Amino acid sequence: MPQSADKVKDHISLFKEPEYLELFAAKKAQFECRPTDEAVAAQAEYTKTWEYREKNFSREIATINPAKACQPLGAVFAAAGFEGTLPYVHGSQGCVAYFRSHLARHYKEAVPIVADSMTEDAAVFGGLNNIVEGLQNAYKLYAPKMIVVSTTCMAEVIGDDLSAFIATAKEKESVPLDFPVPFAHTPSFVGSHTTGYDNQMKGILNYFWDREAQLTATPGTKINIIPGFDGYSVANNREIKRYMAEMGVEATLLGDVSDVFDTPSDGEYRMYDGGTTLDDTRAAINAKATIALQEFCSQKTLEYIESKGQPTASFNYPMGIGATDAFLMKVSELTGKAIPASIEKERGRLVDAITDSQAWLHGKKFAVFGDPDFCLSMAAFLMEMGAEPTHVLCTNAGKEWEEKAKALLASSPFGANGQVWAGKDLWHLRSLLFTEPTDFIIGSSYGKYLEKDTGIPLIRLTFPIFDRHHHHRFPSFGYQGALRVLVEILDRVFEAADAASDISYDLTR
Amino acid sequence: MSLDNAPDAAFNEALIKEVLAQYPEKAAKRRGRHLNVKKTDDAGSSCGVKSNIKSVPGVMTIRGCAYAGSKGVVWGPVKDMLHISHGPVGCGHYSWSQRRNYFNGTVGIDSFVTMQITSDFQERDIVFGGDKNLEKMIDELNDLFPLNKGISIQSECPIGLIGDDIEAVAKKKNKDIGKPVVPVRCEGFRGVSQSLGHHIANDAIRDWVFEKTKPEWETGPYDVNLIADYNIGGDAWPSRRLLEEMGLRVVGMWSGDATLAEMERAPKAKLNLIHCYRSMNYICRHMEEKYNIPWVEYNFFGPSQIAKSLRKIASQFDETIQANAEKVIAKYEGLVAAVLAKYKPRLEGKKVMLYVGGLRPRHVANAYDDLGMTIVGTGYEFAHNDDYQRTTDYVKDGTLIYDDVSGYELEKFIEKIRPDLVGSGIKEKYATQKMGVPFRQMHSWDYSGPYHGYDGFAIFARDMDMAINSPIWSKFKAPWKAA
Numbered sequence A: 001m002p003q004s005a006d007k008v009k010d011h012i013s014l015f016k017e018p019e020y021l022e023l024f025a026a027k028k029a030q031f032e033c034r035p036t037d038e039a040v041a042a043q044a045e046y047t048k049t050w051e052y053r054e055k056n057f058s059r060e061i062a063t064i065n066p067a068k069a070c071q072p073l074g075a076v077f078a079a080a081g082f083e084g085t086l087p088y089v090h091g092s093q094g095c096v097a098y099f100r101s102h103l104a105r106h107y108k109e110a111v112p113i114v115a116d117s118m119t120e121d122a123a124v125f126g127g128l129n130n131i132v133e134g135l136q137n138a139y140k141l142y143a144p145k146m147i148v149v150s151t152t153c154m155a156e157v158i159g160d161d162l163s164a165f166i167a168t169a170k171e172k173e174s175v176p177l178d179f180p181v182p183f184a185h186t187p188s189f190v191g192s193h194t195t196g197y198d199n200q201m202k203g204i205l206n207y208f209w210d211r212e213a214q215l216t217a218t219p220g221t222k223i224n225i226i227p228g229f230d231g232y233s234v235a236n237n238r239e240i241k242r243y244m245a246e247m248g249v250e251a252t253l254l255g256d257v258s259d260v261f262d263t264p265s266d267g268e269y270r271m272y273d274g275g276t277t278l279d280d281t282r283a284a285i286n287a288k289a290t291i292a293l294q295e296f297c298s299q300k301t302l303e304y305i306e307s308k309g310q311p312t313a314s315f316n317y318p319m320g321i322g323a324t325d326a327f328l329m330k331v332s333e334l335t336g337k338a339i340p341a342s343i344e345k346e347r348g349r350l351v352d353a354i355t356d357s358q359a360w361l362h363g364k365k366f367a368v369f370g371d372p373d374f375c376l377s378m379a380a381f382l383m384e385m386g387a388e389p390t391h392v393l394c395t396n397a398g399k400e401w402e403e404k405a406k407a408l409l410a411s412s413p414f415g416a417n418g419q420v421w422a423g424k425d426l427w428h429l430r431s432l433l434f435t436e437p438t439d440f441i442i443g444s445s446y447g448k449y450l451e452k453d454t455g456i457p458l459i460r461l462t463f464p465i466f467d468r469h470h471h472h473r474f475p476s477f478g479y480q481g482a483l484r485v486l487v488e489i490l491d492r493v494f495e496a497a498d499a500a501s502d503i504s505y506d507l508t509r
Numbered sequence B: 001m002s003l004d005n006a007p008d009a010a011f012n013e014a015l016i017k018e019v020l021a022q023y024p025e026k027a028a029k030r031r032g033r034h035l036n037v038k039k040t041d042d043a044g045s046s047c048g049v050k051s052n053i054k055s056v057p058g059v060m061t062i063r064g065c066a067y068a069g070s071k072g073v074v075w076g077p078v079k080d081m082l083h084i085s086h087g088p089v090g091c092g093h094y095s096w097s098q099r100r101n102y103f104n105g106t107v108g109i110d111s112f113v114t115m116q117i118t119s120d121f122q123e124r125d126i127v128f129g130g131d132k133n134l135e136k137m138i139d140e141l142n143d144l145f146p147l148n149k150g151i152s153i154q155s156e157c158p159i160g161l162i163g164d165d166i167e168a169v170a171k172k173k174n175k176d177i178g179k180p181v182v183p184v185r186c187e188g189f190r191g192v193s194q195s196l197g198h199h200i201a202n203d204a205i206r207d208w209v210f211e212k213t214k215p216e217w218e219t220g221p222y223d224v225n226l227i228a229d230y231n232i233g234g235d236a237w238p239s240r241r242l243l244e245e246m247g248l249r250v251v252g253m254w255s256g257d258a259t260l261a262e263m264e265r266a267p268k269a270k271l272n273l274i275h276c277y278r279s280m281n282y283i284c285r286h287m288e289e290k291y292n293i294p295w296v297e298y299n300f301f302g303p304s305q306i307a308k309s310l311r312k313i314a315s316q317f318d319e320t321i322q323a324n325a326e327k328v329i330a331k332y333e334g335l336v337a338a339v340l341a342k343y344k345p346r347l348e349g350k351k352v353m354l355y356v357g358g359l360r361p362r363h364v365a366n367a368y369d370d371l372g373m374t375i376v377g378t379g380y381e382f383a384h385n386d387d388y389q390r391t392t393d394y395v396k397d398g399t400l401i402y403d404d405v406s407g408y409e410l411e412k413f414i415e416k417i418r419p420d421l422v423g424s425g426i427k428e429k430y431a432t433q434k435m436g437v438p439f440r441q442m443h444s445w446d447y448s449g450p451y452h453g454y455d456g457f458a459i460f461a462r463d464m465d466m467a468i469n470s471p472i473w474s475k476f477k478a479p480w481k482a483a
Helices: A018-032 A037-046 A050-058 A071-080 A093-107 A120-125 A128-142 A153-158 A162-171 A193-211 A233-247 A278-286 A299-307 A321-335 A341-360 A372-384 A399-410 A426-435 A445-454 A478-500 B009-020 B025-032 B066-075 B090-094 B123-128 B131-144 B157-162 B166-177 B194-210 B236-245 B260-264 B277-291 B303-314 B319-331 B333-347 B365-370 B385-391 B407-417 B426-434 B453-468 B471-475
Strands: A085-090 A146-151 A223-226 A251-253 A289-292 A312-314 A365-369 A388-394 A419-422 A440-443 A458-460 B035-037 B081-086 B150-155 B181-184 B223-229 B249-255 B271-274 B295-297 B351-354 B374-378 B400-402 B421-424 B439-441
Touching (some): A018 B260, A050 A426, A071 A193, A085 A093, A085 A128, A093 B066, A093 B426, A120 A128, A128 B025, A146 A153, A146 A162, A193 A278, A193 A299, A223 A299, A223 A321, A233 A251, A233 A341, A251 A278, A289 A299, A289 A321, A299 A312, A321 A341, A321 A372, A365 A372, A372 A399, A388 A426, A419 A426, A440 A445, A445 A458, B009 B025, B066 B090, B066 B150, B066 B181, B066 B194, B066 B277, B081 B131, B123 B157, B131 B150, B150 B166, B166 B181, B194 B260, B194 B277, B223 B277, B236 B319, B236 B453, B249 B260, B271 B277, B303 B365, B303 B453, B333 B453, B365 B374, B421 B426, B421 B453, B426 B439, B439 B453
Parallel strands (some): A085 A146, A223 A289, A289 A312, A365 A388, A365 A440, A388 A419, A440 A458, B081 B150, B223 B249, B374 B400
Antiparallel strands (some): B035 B400
């Protein structure tokens, strides 16, 4: 008998017991009508060839294992970063179940979002009634300070007009006239979650700066920081705030989920906790400047902010030495505040750590996949450490990113052999890894299938991370974050060295 | 709450009133029909709640959509087919590998369950339609994955709205590639929950699998189909083992670890055994009507129900099988006794609230009973009347019943009832735990399992014990704060 009460075996070990192995074999032999083992082995080998790679890269329509999500996921994420805010999705309810689950699996946190549950009749008549009822119910039940509306593709295909619908709902007293209901149209057939983030962030600022009242900017001393869609936002936003405090810079993080997606367990469920205050969001128009930490999450938002006369600057995920240097220097330049010795010391410690370890990284080849900004900074940081980003692949990127990534690789001898893959998916990456292998893969949990197929170790450093816990509770931004990223990479390098060693199974590395 | 662990009817009645008072009038009226306290005279009725009705907008329903019911539940686990999430990228992305439908096979070569294959609709597809590209995509996929046995097209919302004719594409490509191509009209806006997606998916099996293929198959007297076990965490395998041990021949498993061949030959079986009634009763009824195959509902959660089900299944066969069933039950008595001896003392008297999909809110109830625990509240995301009728046998009078519960209601119910354990989904997990209430995910088995069969019951008991008796619950209050 395979099971026992003494030592309960679950799926990890139970199915290795002989009774189950027999069951699997008999099922396969008698009932499954599978291809022969030889045919399977031959096809598995074939997928590793250049010929298969060419076939794989010649596909034009099929998208297989893409590393991107759709617009409204980014929209609800952006909305969640504001004080007392309930993200609200106009359209099909299933989408919202998916967004909530997706974010909850990564953050291990509750993710309250409502849908207005449009069904077949709304597909015919439009979703006005849904929004009128939905806003009223959400407002009454969940007592938010703000409801932020985005759309599913269903509502977009039938052409529902959020501006008009929300105005009607207010007329019908679903929510008070002056209650903030910013919105953004977020069709999932355009762009990706990073586009949705941008659209929703712009929609929120637009509400407070133009729709609630026509504000005019009176530039002050504060700066705004827009973090972008970031799975490490909990710790990264705190790290950015810590830097600002150390520098004596007053900053508003627009869309700060750090406390929203990191509430304590003490017996009370906080549906709302933290987030950028609505007053700070209104006042953000008076900032001296706005800095976007992720250019490709913020292009439309920055354009809008610039239209208010505010200078902007954008970065590509400030992770690594150069990226953090550039970010801090920009903050310093904009605010006139010096970078304090304490931060310079942190930088020195990071450089010290890399110096100690660089021999283990020099010349190691990496494949990197993820969102556009993450890919750029990850590749740059690898090159700073003497490692080689061999494949840099971003599903949700276009020409602009591609050129930027190529220029980045061209800027360092460590990028000389690197290749940039915009718009490609993880099934493409599988072919790349078989034909031009790397030593490591850096990406999200979805990379674990690549690791299994190719045997190349995966280092999880970007959203989503479902199968490891709490990575997002420690930063990857700044010098401290870089140190943590360094250690994660090194751990895998040393594990791989130990696993491959017999004679050289050294105690000290 | 009363001191014994029986559900407190009066308390629960008052609680429903209190919760409804928070809603606007219209919503209160609508939600009121979905909340009730189970009474004796509800036996055989629907527990006094309405179900399978549109969710109220803006209340934070926990439900999903028809696509989730078809791709996520019924079709997705069929391992040797390619399942196209047809439309924008999101639906396939969020449902990618999330349902833990275990299978044996080589991913990307002869099995495709843990892949996200999508037509990734762009604006031009919405404007010009996606049929042409779908045709091309099917060719590309068949070329890249030549060992696939067929392809299903899982429609996302836009497909039905832009007037695409995926049935025509399916017919054409079926001829071109010589393999089944199954169009499924499971657009997310259809119906009120996942449930219609199950039904549509079942109909697609009927119309595009049964009607298209007539497999040669040597039948035997003990051929059964194991229907509607999705092999979450490997659930279907211990179930299959029990059936085989009693001498039955499982010719098809649906759809956990299933191959298309197992579905195609189903009409040749002698009996259909159905676990998840909600998601696959349709195809069982069809097989009964068209092929005269009777069907039997069974429940492999917990020893009482397993024994009852084994006897019920055996009663459909001859004395040999009936005797075998007794032998199987006897064989596992030792394991059951050992599991109960170890875990029952740690769990006895504990109160449980459930909120799951369309089956488990009743099906797991006796497994908890076996461990001495009591269900004090239960409800379904997407049940119908007949599910609530079946529920009355499982739960005690006074149990709080909530259909399509809203986030607000569930939170209030948990807060006021303070059960010792809540079994629900990922969206409910973290809010519940933060309140200091132990929780297990009862869709995904919280990344554990299997829970079916005797082998699974040991894991179920272990998991409930570790949820409830974790030392962390005593650390919630900082010691410097007064209790």
